[in-house]
Amino acid sequence: MEQVLEAFELVFANPMVWVAVFLSATFGVxxxxxxxxxxxxxxxxxxPITYWLEPEVALAAIVTMVACAIFAGDIPTTLLRIPGTPAxxxxxxDAKALTNLGKSDTALGVALVCSVAGGLFGALVxxxxxxxxxxxxxxxxxxxxxxxxxxxxxxAVVVSSGPKLRALLSLTIGLLLSTxxxxxxxxxxxxxxxxxxxxxxxxxxxxxIGLFGVSEVLKNLIDLQQDHTDSTEDRVGxxxxxxxxxxxxxxxxxxxxxxxxGSGSELLLTRKWxxxxxxxxxxxxxxxxxxxxxxxxxVSLAVSKRFSNKPEAYGKGSIEGIADATTANSxxxxxxxxxxxxxxxxxxxxxxxxxxxxxxxxxTPGPExxxxxxxxxxxxxxxxxxxxxxLIPIGFLAIKAGGFIVRIPRRVLLPIxxxxxxxxxxxxxxxxxxxxxxxxxxxxGFVLERRKIPLAPVVLGLILGxxxxxxxxxxxxxxxxxxxxxxxPQRPLALGLAAVFAxxxxxxxxxxxxxxxxxxx
Amino acid sequence: xxxxxxxxxxxxxxxxxxxxxQDSFPNRPILLICPWSPGGGTDSISRHIAFxxxxxxxxxxxxxxxxxxxxxxxxxxxxxxxxxxxTMTMVTVELSMLHWRSLTxxxxxxxxxxxxxxxxxxxxxxxxxxQWTSLGELQEAIxxxxxxxxxxxxAFGAIWHxxxxxxxxxxxxNPSDTIWIPMGGSKPSLVELLAGGVDMVCCSLPEARVLxxxxxRCLGVMAEERVPAFSDVPTFKELGVDWQVLGYRGLALPLGxxxxxxxILAAAARRAVTSDAYLEFVANMGADAAAMPxxxxxxxxxxxxxxxGQIMASEVFSGVTRKxxxxxxxxxxxxxxxxxFLGCLGIDRFRVSExxxxxxxxxxxxxxxxxxxxxxxxxxxxxxxFIVTAAVLLFLLFWRLRVRWIVALxxxxxxxxxxxxxxxxxxxxxLPRGWLSW
Numbered sequence: 001m002e003q004v005l006e007a008f009e010l011v012f013a014n015p016m017v018w019v020a021v022f023l024s025a026t027f028g029v030x031x032x033x034x035x036x037x038x039x040x041x042x043x044x045x046x047x048p049i050t051y052w053l054e055p056e057v058a059l060a061a062i063v064t065m066v067a068c069a070i071f072a073g074d075i076p077t078t079l080l081r082i083p084g085t086p087a088x089x090x091x092x093x094d095a096k097a098l099t100n101l102g103k104s105d106t107a108l109g110v111a112l113v114c115s116v117a118g119g120l121f122g123a124l125v126x127x128x129x130x131x132x133x134x135x136x137x138x139x140x141x142x143x144x145x146x147x148x149x150x151x152x153x154x155x156a157v158v159v160s161s162g163p164k165l166r167a168l169l170s171l172t173i174g175l176l177l178s179t180x181x182x183x184x185x186x187x188x189x190x191x192x193x194x195x196x197x198x199x200x201x202x203x204x205x206x207x208x209i210g211l212f213g214v215s216e217v218l219k220n221l222i223d224l225q226q227d228h229t230d231s232t233e234d235r236v237g238x239x240x241x242x243x244x245x246x247x248x249x250x251x252x253x254x255x256x257x258x259x260x261x262g263s264g265s266e267l268l269l270t271r272k273w274x275x276x277x278x279x280x281x282x283x284x285x286x287x288x289x290x291x292x293x294x295x296x297x298x299v300s301l302a303v304s305k306r307f308s309n310k311p312e313a314y315g316k317g318s319i320e321g322i323a324d325a326t327t328a329n330s331x332x333x334x335x336x337x338x339x340x341x342x343x344x345x346x347x348x349x350x351x352x353x354x355x356x357x358x359x360x361x362x363x364t365p366g367p368e369x370x371x372x373x374x375x376x377x378x379x380x381x382x383x384x385x386x387x388x389x390x391l392i393p394i395g396f397l398a399i400k401a402g403g404f405i406v407r408i409p410r411r412v413l414l415p416i417x418x419x420x421x422x423x424x425x426x427x428x429x430x431x432x433x434x435x436x437x438x439x440x441x442x443x444x445g446f447v448l449e450r451r452k453i454p455l456a457p458v459v460l461g462l463i464l465g466x467x468x469x470x471x472x473x474x475x476x477x478x479x480x481x482x483x484x485x486x487x488x489p490q491r492p493l494a495l496g497l498a499a500v501f502a503x504x505x506x507x508x509x510x511x512x513x514x515x516x517x518x519x520x521x
Numbered sequence: 522x523x524x525x526x527x528x529x530x531x532x533x534x535x536x537x538x539x540x541x542x543q544d545s546f547p548n549r550p551i552l553l554i555c556p557w558s559p560g561g562g563t564d565s566i567s568r569h570i571a572f573x574x575x576x577x578x579x580x581x582x583x584x585x586x587x588x589x590x591x592x593x594x595x596x597x598x599x600x601x602x603x604x605x606x607x608t609m610t611m612v613t614v615e616l617s618m619l620h621w622r623s624l625t626x627x628x629x630x631x632x633x634x635x636x637x638x639x640x641x642x643x644x645x646x647x648x649x650x651x652q653w654t655s656l657g658e659l660q661e662a663i664x665x666x667x668x669x670x671x672x673x674x675x676a677f678g679a680i681w682h683x684x685x686x687x688x689x690x691x692x693x694x695n696p697s698d699t700i701w702i703p704m705g706g707s708k709p710s711l712v713e714l715l716a717g718g719v720d721m722v723c724c725s726l727p728e729a730r731v732l733x734x735x736x737x738r739c740l741g742v743m744a745e746e747r748v749p750a751f752s753d754v755p756t757f758k759e760l761g762v763d764w765q766v767l768g769y770r771g772l773a774l775p776l777g778x779x780x781x782x783x784x785i786l787a788a789a790a791r792r793a794v795t796s797d798a799y800l801e802f803v804a805n806m807g808a809d810a811a812a813m814p815x816x817x818x819x820x821x822x823x824x825x826x827x828x829x830g831q832i833m834a835s836e837v838f839s840g841v842t843r844k845x846x847x848x849x850x851x852x853x854x855x856x857x858x859x860x861x862f863l864g865c866l867g868i869d870r871f872r873v874s875e876x877x878x879x880x881x882x883x884x885x886x887x888x889x890x891x892x893x894x895x896x897x898x899x900x901x902x903x904x905x906x907f908i909v910t911a912a913v914l915l916f917l918l919f920w921r922l923r924v925r926w927i928v929a930l931x932x933x934x935x936x937x938x939x940x941x942x943x944x945x946x947x948x949x950x951x952l953p954r955g956w957l958s959w
Contacts, residue, residue, distance in 0.1 A: 184591075429585065
């Protein structure tokens with residue numbers, strides 16, 4: 001108890017913590033809302049500064065920044081259909097569809113409330129069950145990961161609207177593109193045509209910006225051709241239906257808060273169990289060192305669709321889908337800290353950097369930290385809660401500031417988006433080649449979309465392709481070439497995951513056939 | 522009217538470019554290329570050195586993670602960078618290995634070494650709950666069950682694999698007596714070790730440091746002498762195996778950097794690695810601080826190159842075979858792609874979506890202009906610089922979309938410099954500077 005009080009003092013009595021939290025929240029929202037700038041990059045930029053900070057201040061800055069960045073990724077996703085971070089790619093179409101209906105405030109409000117709820121849930125799990133859950137994380141070897149990745153990939157097909165075969169085609173394109181470059185397991189170049197730049201493969205961040213951003217710009221250019229009116233009144237989103245004949249206080253303070261936060265909290269309260277399920281999925285996937293917030297969002301969305309009353313709305317503006325996916329990707333962030341604190345194994349790239357920062361301060365994460373540095377551990381818990389609470393006002397302001405974008409005429413906005421696409425794809429690796437990748441993927445996305453092939457599975461294929469192949473080769477090398485290695489009776493967890501995978505596909509095929517029978521077009 | 526705009530643009534740019542010091546070195550941000558991803562040991566050392574150099578030189582030193590290709594990408598970019606002293610590379614042991622595996626032509630001869638930062642010896646780890654408590658026991662187990670035990674640590678043929686194979690050869694075993702499971706790095710290998718997927722892991726001591734408390738046991742380190750931060754770990758030599766493998770990290774410049782600039786950077790690097798802040802940092806990390814000046818580093822690189830050349834050519838590696846080649850997985854995917862494609866073709870011939878507009882000739886031109894603008898940026902930005910290129914392209918697109926110039930001009934002129942300030946100054950993204958050298 002004394003240690004908890006000490007932690008309270010460390011966090012709340014230190015003005016530096018408050019300064020760090022507010023500054024990094026603002027910075028995080030900014031980074032997250034610019035496609036191409038990732039939370040990992042932001043944390044890496046912060047590392048030299050943390051040298052001068054006390055450990056709890058440094059941790060407060062990192063935790064807050066990442067939590068805010070993952071939420072802020074939803075802002076460009078919703079308004080422009082360019083995912084700000086890969087964790088938002090799963091529901092890009094849903095969010096943009098709502099913006100086109102003039103409901104961007106509702107979509108972002110739900111994303112904000114659910115992100116906060118997911119973050120808080122994750123923090124509570126980290127506090128209460130961290131030690132027990134960490135043991136699960138160490139049960140995952142190559143073969144378990146192989147099945148988990150297959151499940152993740154399947155979710156892209158499950159959540160897609162329209163014919164499943166097209167989603168599978170899109171997924172395969174993504175997987176195939178991911179094999180370009182030096183194969184990590186073979187150290188052998190494939191499809192590189194002797195170009196050293198291609199050794200690194202096709203980066204999924206520039207690819208994502210191209211597939212969603214550039215293709216959206218190109219599509220809008222074509223749409224602009226159709227209306228020859230010279231008016232600049234043409235906007236990206238529909239009009240928000242705010243009535244103007246109310247008092248100033250009503251109009252500028254009460255109504256915006258209600259329109260953004262009200263619908264979100266209402267939805268959350270009516271769907272408590274769904275939120276718990278999504279949070280649980282987020283924490284479990286987030287704590288695995290080989291999977292993170294992006295996969296958590298996909299799987300949660302797929303589960304959400306599977307058990308939804310109106311699965312047909314998914315992909316066309318489902319607010320429930322957005323709620324479940326944003327809950328999961330925020331909950332995953334806290335999940336990543338479970339193995340990091342308990343064993344010193346990073347759960348994602350951010351916690352990898354955090355462990356480096358802690359080591360630099362002569363604090364060794366792992367079992368000892370709970371005995372020797374208990375107040376610090378408690379202060380991490382408190383920081384997680386604080387960070388998610390701070391996200392509410394900062395996120396609200398960001399949504400309101402972002403709403404400004406939808407009011408810019410389309411003719412002015414399109415060239416600026418294109419410039420941001422160029423900047424964003426260059427920012428990650430400072431490579432011109434990435435800009436080229438973005439352009440090619442933009443054209444590919446444009447063509448695919450015209451032919452009703454969904455784009456999001458391409459991104460998931462690009463993200464999961466390399467680890468899937470790695471785990472496949474590792475498992476089959478370990479079992480000396482026999483496929484029995486994938487269903488090793490000594491690894492019950494792998495068998496379980498394989499069974500779930502089989503179930504998902506069998507039920508998808510059965511449902512597909514039943515649908516065909518009930519309405520033969 | 523448009524002419525006036527162009528003149529105003531040129532004037533503004535000329536004024537803004539006036540504030541530059543051309544005479545002193547360095548007078549603009551320096552790039553430090555790190556061939557490995559954020560979060561790893563090389564990245565954190567890079568960022569520390571960058572931070573210390575920044576304070577010493579008085580200009581920003583920005584770390585760029587040019588990852589991928591087992592280090593090929595980063596090293597190639599560093600060696601082929603413009604030799605003006607504004608691009609440095611954190612070279613790692615892969616520089617001595619990649620060209621022997623014909624993955625690249627780049628070798629230590631393409632770099633001018635500045636300083637060596639540290640060396641990490643390979644070490645061998647098993648789970649604490651495993652039955653092997655000493656190197657001898659593990660050796661005996663491999664001898665009894667050839668081809669049964671699994672090992673990992675890094676990719677196939679990379680540094681820790683070389684270390685393990687060399688040890689086995691040294692004690693009269695065949696490297697293929699253990700199965701090497703290729704992994705992305707030491708972190709996933711250690712996770713796999715804990716999960717029971719492999720039986721031993723070969724990597725450096727600092728990489729496994731946090732797990733040494735109770736999860737893994739170190740059987741020995743492949744160094745001449747014990748590592749100070751891990752003084753209870755015996756060396757292989759003490760255990761009767763005369764085998765050492767060391768990875769290294771160091772700073773290097775591309776060939777052709779002017780001597781005076783080189784000396785400024787080398788002196789700054791020397792001051793950085795002898796500073797208290799750096800020594801404390803490496804001590805906390807568990808790495809050693811055996812900094813080595815440039816001439817000595819050069820000789821060291823030449824020797825390392827020769828040693829690794831011998832190892833990679835020796836039977837140690839010719840004895841190791843692989844079953845599932847690099848094209849196995851892509852072929853599988855190609856088959857799946859063909860199936861999906863034929864399926865979709867059979868269902869509705871990829872009908873164009875109902876809500877997609879038809880593309881008119883002028884629409885096609887719009888598309889071509891948008892694509893052309895990006896291509897133009899790719900071609901021009903490096904020479905002309907970000908500000909001029911981006912402003913011109915933005916203006917061009919506005920013009921094409923019939924945005925009135927009273928909107929287009931101020932937006933282009935205000936937005937582009939603002940973006941430059943945010944990205945290049947605030948977020949350390951090295952945007953091309955070009956003519957203006959802002």
